[in-house]
Amino acid sequence: MDAPLLFLCLMMLMAVVMDGNEDQGSRLRGLWMLSMKDSKQKNKGVPPPHPIRGLVKQQLLYCKVGIGYHLQILSNGTIGGVHEPTEHSFLKLFAMKRGVVGIRGIKSGLYLCMSRDGIAHGAGQFSSDCLFKEILEENHYTTFSSLPHPGIYLALSQKGEVKRGTSVRKHQSCTHFLPRIAR
């Protein structure tokens, strides 16, 4: 670990000790983004999300299309929807900065990623393809669009299969998700 990175880590640690509220959380994320920028220049990739406890939520992502489906990430990397939640439906959403999240399947350990062709898949390696803009739409549903590939949305079909993200628009219910806290 080089000196600037070590300095940032120390600052983050100090901030945690001094205060633990929400504003502090976003400041921490800002600092983390700065340190990521530093390492990104070296190995042209995004390191895995920093496991800042308390900012990580376990939840389900319910899509209202068709009969209603919960997003799942299978261990072979397949993304799909299932009406009744399974062990593969429990997800962790990591806030990477304001409005940008990473999504990880708890059972599979895979990150939800979106290729430039609009193919959603689970990957063991975190990359910029796994960054999503989380937008609360006017109808109170949330859409997830690829950060590096603007205009590509996470979507499920009427049958609950993953849809190609390039062929959908944000006003369509196939892109509308309701984050639910898992019990």
Ligand SMILES: *[C@@H]1O[C@H](CO)[C@@H](O)[C@H](O)[C@H]1NC(C)=O
């Ligand atoms: C992944 O696993 C599911 C369920 O076991 C199966 O239906 C699907 O065909 C598999 N996909 C691949 C690409 O192996």
